[in-house]
Amino acid sequence: MSDFTSSLKPRYDGPATLAAERNGSSINIPELSKHLLSRDGFLSRQEKVLQVLKRDRLFSKDQQLNLSRPDRYHLGLARAKAIQRIVRREGWDHEDYKMAEYLVDEMSPFHLHMSMFVTTVREQGSEEQKAYWMPQILNYDIIGCYAQSELGHGSNVRGLETTATWDPVKKEFEIHSPHLTASKWWNGTMGRTATHAIVVAQLLLPHPSNPSNLISHGPQPFILRIRDQRTHLPLPGIAVGDIGPKYGYASMDNGYMLFDHLRVPRSAMLSRYAEVSAETGALSRRGHPAVVYGSLTFVRGQIVMHARLVLARAVTVAVRYCAIRRQFHDRDDVKGERGEMQVLDYPTVQIRILPLLATTFALHYTGEMMYDLYHGTRETVEKGDFGPLAELHSASSGLKSLCTTIAADGIETCRRAMGGHGFGGGSGLVGINADYLSKPTVEGDNWMITQQVAASLIKKMTSCVQNPHAEPKDPTDAIFLYYLKNKDTHIPQSPIHPPNNGKADFEFTDKAIVDIFQWRAAALSHDAYTARIIEKKPWTSLMIQLHALSRAYSEQILITTFYNALTTTPTTPTSLRPTPNLSHPTTNILTTCFHLHALHTLSLSPPTFLLTNSIPLSLLAHLPNAILHLMTALRPHAVALVDAWAIPEYVLDSALGRGDGRVYEELFDMAHRRNPLNRVTFNVDWRSEEIVRGSGDAGRGVLGKL
Amino acid sequence: MSDFTSSLKPRYDGPATLAAERNGSSINIPELSKHLLSRDGFLSRQEKVLQVLKRDRLFSKDQQLNLSRPDRYHLGLARAKAIQRIVRREGWDHEDYKMAEYLVDEMSPFHLHMSMFVTTVREQGSEEQKAYWMPQILNYDIIGCYAQSELGHGSNVRGLETTATWDPVKKEFEIHSPHLTASKWWNGTMGRTATHAIVVAQLLLPHPSNPSNLISHGPQPFILRIRDQRTHLPLPGIAVGDIGPKYGYASMDNGYMLFDHLRVPRSAMLSRYAEVSAETGALSRRGHPAVVYGSLTFVRGQIVMHARLVLARAVTVAVRYCAIRRQFHDRDDVKGERGEMQVLDYPTVQIRILPLLATTFALHYTGEMMYDLYHGTRETVEKGDFGPLAELHSASSGLKSLCTTIAADGIETCRRAMGGHGFGGGSGLVGINADYLSKPTVEGDNWMITQQVAASLIKKMTSCVQNPHAEPKDPTDAIFLYYLKNKDTHIPQSPIHPPNNGKADFEFTDKAIVDIFQWRAAALSHDAYTARIIEKKPWTSLMIQLHALSRAYSEQILITTFYNALTTTPTTPTSLRPTPNLSHPTTNILTTCFHLHALHTLSLSPPTFLLTNSIPLSLLAHLPNAILHLMTALRPHAVALVDAWAIPEYVLDSALGRGDGRVYEELFDMAHRRNPLNRVTFNVDWRSEEIVRGSGDAGRGVLGKL
Structure with missing residues (x-):
């Protein structure tokens, strides 16, 4: 049968639209791509x-x-x-x-093997243990997972319920789950795949003088086989399986695991930093595992760099589709002479997408800065001396929290900005949205871990108050000391200069933008210091305030780092600063991105700026028009800017975000030619129990799965 | 094999925890349930x-x-x-x-049949057409869908591309899809289920004096058979199918449909309001379909009422789980004497869940008010006279936008507040989240439709400016006229009275809360009037401002209606006002909910309050502590309040939200006993292509589906 649909074309030409968008921008796309994506080839x-x-x-x-x-x-x-x-x-x-x-x-079922499993063996295993395990691991002869979090405890590692009790007679450990909530839970690769696991358990040792009294020595890592090498079935004394479907991570077997008095040899405890003596049963600790945390900044740098690509991906889809999508005539185009508008020309669409586009670059420069600092100080870090990394190390929790929240929310904002088709599978955002929603929670819940940042800022502010005339040790010190010196005489300045007094258009003072973010971060740190140290308020009662402080401080890092990357007179001199060497039009547009990211961030929480005297109230009145102005400047370059992120079609996996603009052809092809549901004809008569027409079958297939 | 896991219990007793929560509240749960859920039994x-x-x-x-x-x-x-x-x-x-x-x-595959399909036939069919179609519809002998939106056009109905051309010779219509983007798209029930469809198409009639010149008469509804009665296959000239997987709506066959010069009889056009003459080919219009929109307020009232139940469901899960979940000791409980804290006692958890709990009641009273107004004025409405409904009718777009946005965002906020387990299938929120994400887009995109509200407010303000001494015709008139009279002398008052000057605790002036929301709505309306009518700014350039206006105006309706429901001296006297007759403790807690909903709403957009002189700047400084105070007051009643919403376990479908508190038992049972993936053992050796262990099969099963 001939298919009349094959001769049909969309009413508007998508490829021509994207070509016009690309021609309309002066950005050198390959140059910018190279600037953004050359690291490590x-x-x-x-x-x-x-x-x-x-x-x-x-x-x-x-x-x-x-x-x-x-x-x-x-x-x-x-x-x-x-x-x-x-x-x-x-x-x-x-x-x-x-x-x-x-x-x-x-998420690959092997993912944990080459991440947390191998890292833990490498960092916490003794030389002997590494010699035994590493070859098997690197050859994938065994597949490992990392079993820390439990059904009853995630963030609170000290609260873990699984025990590892030393048996001084048999010279071995007994791993046991005393409660149902002791079940290991959520651990990736464990459900169906892993042959081995690192199990974090409370180490219990008999009291030297009273052996029936067990003393807890806190959580320790043990390496153990969990499945039979031949049958791949769980070993006796272990119940292990997959926890079932989740929001995302469909391909990953997140697991549960319980132990019934499982006996493991003394060598199961990873013993680079702590070992139980076979003779005395005493725990000896050596060295300090703090060095492990050196790599945390690098890991968090990876999270930020990944967040920028995830956000860039959502923005790529939204920008391209909204450039191609046309809907309604301009309300003031009464005769309809200008045709239907590109959706991306509506300010109500721009306000959702363009600040996120600008933010991809803000995330980029902070991720780069984290990498650079880590690599530049790698040798000292491996000795446990963080040097210039120390400050960033404590800030990295806040950056993880802020950047993953921005990316997770940003995907959904982009999706909604695309209207009806944004809800379809052709958006390419269904999977990434469900998967990425895990990020604000894993590797430290985004609300919880901000307490660490706040605690460190309070400590730093306390020190600055005590030594107001000291030399600043790092940029945050400098900001805090400046604040303490000027807080009683400070008059807030607006970085926005609206178009009057001879100016034809909005102008911005870049340094003043950085100043207001730094001033706010310092003032909120001082507020927190006052509440906690001076007024001695309960920590719990301050938690919302401390979360806001961490966010403000992290926003300040994004702003300062973006500014440093763009300006020839950075506020923080550092030899590690990226030097763009970009052509003039591109630098100009990146500066517009800097302004838009900053003002949009400001617009999300004006009270903290106002109440800390960081901005004059008058700034708020100009803010909406300044943002409109910036979006108008950015708009012609939107398609070119997302092109520069060079997300492959294979990753986008999106009809709406196709780089060739064949949006509607692809959506139709997915529905008409590639949808398996359309190969079956159904019986819709309610009197019949048959579901698939002509099968005579009351739906054995699906109903059997219930 | 005996299963050692079956004897294990969770460390903390969930049922006892929830029992203690229920005992700790003075709320009469059945009384409140009855108050909230008695309408229509x-x-x-x-x-x-x-x-x-x-x-x-x-x-x-x-x-x-x-x-x-x-x-x-x-x-x-x-x-x-x-x-x-x-x-x-x-x-x-x-x-x-x-x-x-x-x-x-x-979403049931029959859903559109008994909603848009039957409604359109009933409201737009002639008596003759109704007599023919209604019995078949009500008996489900045919299954209908409603095909309006297209691949290229959703919101913009006038832009639809499908044509219905009158053939004056054969006296019939030809339905045709001139472009690929003319394909009907997204229409529920159409993909695999429907036998019939209402198809909305541009009516093209030959020009009376020059028949080769076709004149468009705008979109009209046609009813047609689309599938063969015997085979259920598409009729010749029709390509129809399911559009494929989406975010949610997995059970629904949202469809596409294209027409290749399909011939349909003259009777296919629904002709209550417009008919093409068989003799002359001329279009005659009779009556006015405006009466159709009378029921729109009722439909939007349903959306608001549904939104409150959806939000109540997410909040129920979050409140119960966070009451049972314990994590960390209080940081100031240095010796750990008080045990691990209930997560719901952390302000950083409360700030995410409790304002949403308060908001369920705000949504409730506005939904009730919309129903009451509709029912109370039903007779006049059916005559096309909206009477007191007129104002609400124009506001209902804004309420749809606001309430569905609140509910959609609220589900995700609740999910994240639950930490790790919130990401699991046991949350019960996976399906509802994906499904409900459609609501901000369908039935009028939440950003788009706010323009209608803003346009109507500008019109109303224009009229008030022209007649500043007129008697107010409705509550909005009253607010506007008050604003115009007082705007030059207005001094903003704070409704928050912090604990000093002899007061032991925060106090609130309820009427002043209503005032600040009303003042802001009026001031923003006046700003929009000034920009559009006086300064004649382009509509498009104002769209963000107009969206904010609609939101502010709708927030004002929620606040005013909540206030009216609780107070004996409502700002808007109406015989239709719900009178709670609730016992004293319950009314007190609902008042706390009113305060919390209002202050939380205020905290989301302070600049619009500040810049319109609705609040003094000093209010912002007290806001965080006032919200903390309210959350502390609400906290002991949180479990009782969600119980009152009486969401059945079958609807919650949530381990975390179980009313009996057996959270961990259920999560473990789902994983250990009911997860089909755990019934298969896998071959994880990378050297082998076999996937299921012992099958010798390189994964024919799943790989065949690629």
């Missing part, structure tokens, strides 16, 4: 790995949204194994492997 | 329908998250048909049927 690596994955049908994402959750695990495992074969065939290094995980864009 | 109907559904395994939700999207449609269709059989067997009325849809909590 990202762009060329992306291309290399992509070509290999594209050749293998196993990595096609076409039907992913039609698979059940159990099937997504089957597929995830098949892919994880295939990647191992490819790694060996193609001679990929670890960065290539990580690029493949990024491009495939799902 | 809601509570008893809920119980009646629930008992019937529970007996049928087809309605079990246990494995829903493990089903693929195609299977969800199979299941949805099986359920839709089963409900029809139950309706007849049990003698259910239409309200019972709607209750079943609410409880099953998925």
Whole structure:
């Protein structure tokens, strides 16, 4: 049967629209791409790995949204194994492997093996343990997971219920789950995949003088086999499985695990920093695991860098689609002479997408700064001396919290800005939205971990108050000391100069933008110091205030770092500062992004600026028009700017975000030619129990799965 | 094999915790439930329908998250048909049927049949057409859908591309899709289910004097068969199918449909209001379809009432779980004597959940008010005279926008407030979150439709400016006229009185709370009037401002209506006002909810209050502590308040939200005993292509679906 739909074209030409957008911008896209994505050969690596994955049908994402959750695990495992074969065939290094995980864009059932599992063995194992385990790990002869969080305790590691009790007679440990809530829970790779696990358990040792009295020595890591090598079934004394479907992470087997008086040898306890003596049963500690936390800044830098790509992806889809989508004539175009408007020309669409576009660059420069500081101080860090990294290290919790919240919320904001089609599978955002919603919670809940930042800022402010004339040790010190010196005489200045007094348009003072963010961070730190140290208020009663402080301080880092990256006279001199060397039009647009990111951030929480005397009230009156002005300046470059992020179509996996503009052709093709539901005809007569027409079957297929 | 896990108990007793919470509140839960849920016998109907559904395994939700999207449609269709059989067997009325849809909590493949399809035939069909179609519809002999939006046009109905051209020779219409973007798109029930459709198409009539020149007469509704009665296959000239997987709505077959010069008889055009003459080919219009929009307020009232139940559901889960969940000791409890804290006692958790709990009641009273006004004026409305409903009718777009945004965002806020387990399937929020994310977009995009409210407010303000001494015709008039009279002399008053000058605690002036919201709404209306009418600024440039105006105006309605429901001296006297007659402790707590809802709303957008001189700057300084104070007052009643919403366990479908507090037992049971993935053992050796252990199979099952 001929298909009359195959000759139909969309009313408006998508490819021509995107071509016009690209021609209308003076941005040098390849130059900006290179500026953003050259580190560690990202762009060329992306291309290399992509070509290999594209050749293998196993990595096609076409039907992913039609698979059940159990099937997504089957597929995830098949892919994880295939990647191992490819790694060996193609001679990929670890960065290539990580690029493949990024491009495939799902949590791999092997993911924990080469992240937390290997890292813990490497950092906490003794030399002997490493010699035994590392070859098996690197060869994937065993697959490991990391079992820390439990059903009853996530963030609170000290509250873990699983016990590891030393048996001085048999010279071994007994791992046990005293309550149901002691069940290990959420641990990735553990549910169906792992053969081994790092299990974090409370170490209980008999009291030296009264052995029936067990003394807790806090959580310690143990390495143990959890499944039989031959059958892959759980070992006796272990109940382990997958916890079931979740918001996202369909391909990952997040697991549970309980222990019934499981006996493990003394060598199971990772003993670089602590060991139980076989003879005396006493715990000896050596060295200090603080060095482990050195890499935390690097990990958090990775989270920020990943957040920028995730946000860039959502923004890419939204910008391209909203440039192509046309809806309504301008209300003042009474005769309809100008045609239907591109949706991206509506300020109500711009206000949702363009500040996020600007924010991708803010995240970028902070991620870069974290990497640079880490690499530049790597040697001293490995000795446990954080040097210039110390300040950033304590700030990294706040940055993780802020940047993952921005990205998670940003995906959904972009989705809604696309109207009806944003709700469809063609948005390409269904999977990433569900997966990324985990980020504000994992690796430290975004509300919880901000307490660490606040506590460190209160400590720093206390020290500054005590030594107001000291030399600043780091940028935050400098901000705090400046604040203390000027707080009684400070008159807030507006960085926004509206178009009058001879000016044709809005102008901005970049340094004054940085100043208001720094002043607010210092003032809120001082408020917190006053409440906690001087007035001795209960910590719990201050938690909302402390969360706001962490956010304000982190926003200040984004703003300062963005400014430093763009200006030739940075507020924080550092040899590590990225030097753009970009052509003039591109630098100009990035400056507009800086202004828009800053003013949009300001517009999200004006009271903290007002109440800290950081801005004059008059600024608020100009803010909406200043933001409109900036969006108008950014608008012609929106498509070029998202192009520069160079997100491959394979990652976008989006009809709406197609770089070639064939939005409607692709949406229709997905529905008309690639939707398996359309290959079945149904019996819709309510009198009949038959579901699939002509099958005579009362739906055994699906109903059997209930 | 014995299962050692079956003897394990959680460390803390969930049931005892919830019992203590319930004992700790003075709220009379049944009384409050009755107050909230008696309309149309809601509570008893809920119980009646629930008992019937529970007996049928087809309605079990246990494995829903493990089903693929195609299977969800199979299941949805099986359920839709089963409900029809139950309706007849049990003698259910239409309200019972709607209750079943609410409880099953998925978009039914029959949903559009008894909503937009039947409504359109009833409201736009001629008497003759109704006599022909209605019996078939009510008996479900045919299944109908409503095909308005298209691939290229959603909100902009005038931009629809599908044409219906009158053929004066054959006396029939030709329905045609000139472009790919003319494809009908998103229309529910159409993809696989419907036998018939209302198709909205541009009516093209030959020019009387020059028949080759076609004149468009705008969109008109046509009723047509789209599938063969015997085979259920599409009729010739029609391409129709399901558009594929989406964010939510897995059970619904949202469809696409294209027409290839399809010929339909003259009687296909629904002709209550417009008819093409068989003789002359001329269009005659009669009556005015404006009366159709009379029911819009009722529909939007339903949306608000539904939003309150959706939000109540998310809040129920979050409140119960956070009461049971314990994590960390109080930081000032240095010796750990007080045990681990209930998570709900952290202000950083309260600030996310408790204002939403308060907001469920705000939504409730506005929904009630909309119903009351509609019912109280039904007779006049049916004559096209909206009477006292006129004002609310124009405001209902703003209320739809505000209330669905609050509920959609609220679900996700509650989810995140639950930390790790909030990301799991046991939250019970996975499905509702994905489904409800459609609401801010469907039935008028939440950003788009606010323009209607703003336009109507500008018009009203213009009239008030022109007649400043007129008698107010409605409450908004009264607010505007008061504003115009006092705007030059107004001194903003704070409704918050902090604890000093002899006061032991915060106090609030309820009337002053209403005043600041009303003043702001009037001032922003005046600003918009000035910008558009006086300064003649382009409409598009004002869109962000107009959106903010609509939101502020709608927030004012929620606040005023809540106040009116609670006070004996309402600002708006109306005989339709709900009179609680609640016992004293309950009224007190509802008043606390009123304060918290209002102050939280204020805290979300302080600049619009400040810049309109609605509040003094000093209020902002007290706001955080006032909100803390209110949350402390509300906290002991949180569990009782969510109990009052009486959401059945079947609807919650949540381990975390269980009314009996057996959170951990249920989470573990879901994972350990009911997760199908745990019944399969996998081959994790990367050297082997086998996926399921012992099958020798390289994953034919899932890979065949790619």
